[in-house]
Amino acid sequence: MYRYDDFDRDYVNGRVAEFREQVERRIAGGLSEDEFRPLRLMNGLYLQLHAYMLRVAIPYGTLNAAKMRQLAMIADRWDKGYGHFTTRQNIQFNWPKLRDVPDMLAALAEVEMHAIQTSGNCIRNVTADHFAGAAADEIEDPRPTAELIRQWSTDHPEFTWLPRKFKVAITGAPHDRAVTRAHDIGLRMVRDDAGEPGYEVIVGGGLGRTPILGKVVREFLPKADLLPYLEAILQVYNRFGRRDNKYKARIKILVHEETIEVMRARVEAAFAENRAVMGRVDPALEASIAEAFAPPAFEPPTDLRPVLSAGLRSFVDTNVSAHRLAHYGVVTISMKPVGGTPGDATSDQMRVIADLAEAFGHDDIRISHEQNVILPHVARRHLPALYERLREAGLATANVGLVSDIIACPGMDYCALATARAIPVAQQISETFADLDRQRDIGPLKIKISGCINACGHHHVGHIGILGLDRAGVENYQITLGGDGSETAAIGEKTGPGFAYDEIVPAVERLIEAYLDLRLEPGESFLAAYRRVGIEPFKAALYETEARSDAA
Amino acid sequence: MARKFAPKMATANDLLEGDVVYFTKAGDWSRAIGDAALAVNQEAADELLARASKFPNQVVGVYLVEAGIDPCGCAAPVHFREVFRTRGPSNYPQHGRQAEHS
Numbered sequence: 001m002y003r004y005d006d007f008d009r010d011y012v013n014g015r016v017a018e019f020r021e022q023v024e025r026r027i028a029g030g031l032s033e034d035e036f037r038p039l040r041l042m043n044g045l046y047l048q049l050h051a052y053m054l055r056v057a058i059p060y061g062t063l064n065a066a067k068m069r070q071l072a073m074i075a076d077r078w079d080k081g082y083g084h085f086t087t088r089q090n091i092q093f094n095w096p097k098l099r100d101v102p103d104m105l106a107a108l109a110e111v112e113m114h115a116i117q118t119s120g121n122c123i124r125n126v127t128a129d130h131f132a133g134a135a136a137d138e139i140e141d142p143r144p145t146a147e148l149i150r151q152w153s154t155d156h157p158e159f160t161w162l163p164r165k166f167k168v169a170i171t172g173a174p175h176d177r178a179v180t181r182a183h184d185i186g187l188r189m190v191r192d193d194a195g196e197p198g199y200e201v202i203v204g205g206g207l208g209r210t211p212i213l214g215k216v217v218r219e220f221l222p223k224a225d226l227l228p229y230l231e232a233i234l235q236v237y238n239r240f241g242r243r244d245n246k247y248k249a250r251i252k253i254l255v256h257e258e259t260i261e262v263m264r265a266r267v268e269a270a271f272a273e274n275r276a277v278m279g280r281v282d283p284a285l286e287a288s289i290a291e292a293f294a295p296p297a298f299e300p301p302t303d304l305r306p307v308l309s310a311g312l313r314s315f316v317d318t319n320v321s322a323h324r325l326a327h328y329g330v331v332t333i334s335m336k337p338v339g340g341t342p343g344d345a346t347s348d349q350m351r352v353i354a355d356l357a358e359a360f361g362h363d364d365i366r367i368s369h370e371q372n373v374i375l376p377h378v379a380r381r382h383l384p385a386l387y388e389r390l391r392e393a394g395l396a397t398a399n400v401g402l403v404s405d406i407i408a409c410p411g412m413d414y415c416a417l418a419t420a421r422a423i424p425v426a427q428q429i430s431e432t433f434a435d436l437d438r439q440r441d442i443g444p445l446k447i448k449i450s451g452c453i454n455a456c457g458h459h460h461v462g463h464i465g466i467l468g469l470d471r472a473g474v475e476n477y478q479i480t481l482g483g484d485g486s487e488t489a490a491i492g493e494k495t496g497p498g499f500a501y502d503e504i505v506p507a508v509e510r511l512i513e514a515y516l517d518l519r520l521e522p523g524e525s526f527l528a529a530y531r532r533v534g535i536e537p538f539k540a541a542l543y544e545t546e547a548r549s550d551a552a
Numbered sequence: 553m554a555r556k557f558a559p560k561m562a563t564a565n566d567l568l569e570g571d572v573v574y575f576t577k578a579g580d581w582s583r584a585i586g587d588a589a590l591a592v593n594q595e596a597a598d599e600l601l602a603r604a605s606k607f608p609n610q611v612v613g614v615y616l617v618e619a620g621i622d623p624c625g626c627a628a629p630v631h632f633r634e635v636f637r638t639r640g641p642s643n644y645p646q647h648g649r650q651a652e653h654s
Contacts, residue, residue, distance in 0.1 A: 026567075027567070027568070027609075029608075029609040032608060033567075033608060033612050033613075047565055047570055047612055047613065048570075049572075049633075049636065049637055050570070050571060050572060050637065050640050050641065050647075050648045050649070051569070051570040051571055052570040080644075080647055094641075095647070096570075097568060097569055097570070098567065098568050098569075098570065099568060341643045341644075344643075412632075412633060412636055413636070413641035413642050413643055414641055421636075421642060423641075423642070423643045424642050424643060427643065470632075470633075473630075473631050473632065474632070475632060
């Protein structure tokens with residue numbers, strides 16, 4: 001776990017004190033809302049449909065028990081006893097009062113957390129593979145690089161007022177769990193011909209109203225060149241990015257309009273200059289960051305094999321992934337119980353997770369962009385005990401990667417920008433497919449739901465994507481198929497006209513029935529089947545059935 | 553022929569609590585939509601927005617929204633977004649305005 005140094009601590013405490021004064025001035029009338037709004041957004045405070053919302057950064061998705069317990073305390077003391085894990089590895093509190101927010105930020109600072117860079121046109125909280133440092137397929141833990149980027153980007157004077165927000169994602173593994181191609185910059189660790197690790201640099205990806213997959217701007221960047229290269233990309237974006245139109249201001253539009261070749265030439269030229277003047281990162285700093293992410297003191301292998309009950313076997317099949325040590329596992333705790341709100345955790349559940357991380361997981365906790373919680377380092381001999389404790393807390397849903405493991409943005413149940421609800425659609429789908437045997441028969445399937453075109457629910461990269469819109473004053477849901485956020489990334493294709501709120505879940509059922517009918521064998525996943533047969537059979541299932549029932 | 557004017561009400565969020573409020577006939581802010589003042593023509597709507605906008609340190613984000621009139625003659629939401637604003641989140645009936653009515 002990265003620990004704040006004196007500089008970090010003074011900086012975060014200074015920001016809390018500054019915001020406390022700004023809130024007092026707003027309440028006293030010394031600041032207008034126009035003046036206050038950008039200040040509160042810089043501190044993660046939004047005004048939503050029913051209340052304020054405080055978005056707290058969880059840098060690269062990494063927490064420990066002390067931080068999780070403090071989040072639980074904040075939820076109980078100043079909110080309504082729960083928090084919502086987001087698709088950017090943040091946590092949101094949905095009910096803070098304006099006067100309480102400075103105290104909430106001070107409580108966060110006590111455990112080295114904050115809400116800085118969770119809003120505004122700056123470099124946002126850097127996201128990372130949630131299995132970082134644990135995954136069997138990983139080249140290197142990407143989090144030291146993510147922390148270095150955090151330090152470089154925090155309050156970077158040149159990049160505080162970018163044309164638009166800027167999101168960086170990083171993975172150290174070939175299997176892309178961090179959706180790197182849907183970010184302004186995606187970094188994928190690769191090896192060069194000599195076996196040295198470095199980065200493939202992807203630029204210009206993003207979802208939202210214009211979904212575009214990022215393009216490779218540099219196939220191999222040595223690790224030592226990372227900051228001058230990132231600085232070059234930001235300089236080119238800051239200079240040439242469009243400020244005339246908010247909807248064309250992301251770097252993806254710049255790359256799209258000017259081509260990756262032009263972008264590359266400009267970035268490489270700026271990089272050459274930066275490299276000459278920036279020099280290397282201080283090796284002592286690099287070493288101290290690397291030390292902060294050193295692996296835990298793993299226990300030695302044992303010959304003892306845990307006895308797996310039927311329930312535990314199902315849990316292990318779906319929720320436990322390969323760890324780089326054979327006698328360890330990466331445990332995903334599903335925050336998607338049947339009928340529940342994706343990503344919501346009660347304060348009691350947060351405390352249970354904190355206890356379990358200490359008891360069985362080397363005090364390491366991760367939040368995934370898929371809105372689940374991960375214990376990355378669990379010795380397999382502990383799995384039976386861990387599973388029992390999770391079951392008691394209602395946290396043992398064995399559905400990770402299955403149809404009910406749905407991403408959903410807050411949608412119109414909370415968000416002021418939303419055009420339709422997302423959460424109740426997810427709840428109804430998970431209730432419809434509640435039977436775990438049925439879910440396992442359907443196999444790997446990612447459903448992602450957004451409540452507006454800003455696409456916080458990543459619907460474009462869902463195998464089944466659902467986008468909620470307002471069509472003439474009525475909620476309407478558009479379906480996309482074949483999206484993929486992994487290393488085989490793809491933007492989903494629209495099926496056709498959307499569906500009303502009470503028609504969308506039956507439509508999803510028809511899609512899944514169609515898939516079960518046409519798959520070659522149970523091992524052919526929904527996505528594989530879709531890639532083989534294309535969209536037409538699914539369109540037929542969606543619309544021809546509907547036409548028949550209308551005619552009847 | 554000009555389109556028939558749809559009645560309007562003025563709504564915002566409370567500065568301190570962040571919750572939904574409506575501008576009333578009495579010229580202040582209420583948490584009950586039934587108290588909302590209705591404007592039945594464009595001139596009245598312009599005046600309503602102007603009056604409602606004079607509380608910059610009490611409410612945030614004042615806007616006019618289409619209002620229906622319920623059988624009692626009180627303002628009622630028309631668009632589904634405004635219906636949700638009168639209730640709260642659909643995933644937690646115990647939270648938001650709806651909790652007060654249950």
